[in-house]
Amino acid sequence: MLLITRDMPPEVLARARREHETRELRLTGRFEARHVLDNIAGINAILCIPADKFDAALIKALPGTVKVIGTFSVGMEHIDLDAAAARGIKICHTPDVLTTATAELSLTLMLMAARRAGEGERILRAGRWQGLAPTHHLGRGVAGKTLGILGMGRIGRALAEMARGLNMQVHYRNRQRLPAELEQGATYHADDASFLAVLDFLSINAPGGKETFHWLNAERLALLKPGAIIVNTGRGTTIDDDALVAALCTGHVAAAGLDVFANEPEIPPGYLTLENVVLLPHIGSATIEARNAMGFLALDGIKAALTS
């Protein structure tokens, strides 16, 4: 029997019901281990999302019937992979199929932040627009500017391709330098200081977890050129929010576009009152096409794990 923690797109749910007996929790908001443990009898597979924290304690408490956990995400930092391996529980996730959707959202945030789109819409909706004026609501263009990508994996590379189409110069920081055919002319930086110093825009497309925790802290923010713009569709934990709020207040960082937050659905209150921040509710992969493909891929992985 398949335990599904959250509501799923209709076509995904229909396929899950055809292939499995299902127990559907339709959880919303904060996850607690008891949500799974109270409903685990007879379960051999689980379909979850990044908000569902499968830490070592929860994995240890799962019964031996559980053979696989499929996550409806490319990110896997919410699952203790070592604990799962120790229990012989297989893990599957949904890479590739959300690459374009997530890169498109990084680009959306970049353009929204650069052109002050959120702020402009708020002015209109509040009835505060006084008409077109040559000096009104000036933003920044992206053409000819330097985009730095932290994390040049599948999503980072898809964003780089889009940015080249906008005539941006792409620089990147990554665990290792990519081969030329993947680099496509992007400039690799072996250290943070040389990377941050040349950027007009910084896009975070790296995974979460310990390795990237608070990577963008006060020290690295200070290395950015004044007036840089930052977007994040990776994980909220990569940014030290207090430091970014401070940099947005002084204008050292001109604007930011954020789709992910450390303690979702909580938004650090400092962002809420700032006009120069675009805030979106973790919708990087939220296209009908990507979400269906993610569900199908997770179900493929679950089936393969149960039949191998």
Ligand code: 8YV
């Ligand atoms: C997920 C994500 O689609 O794939 C990931 O790692 O963060 C998202 O794009 C979303 O969290 C729904 O599971």
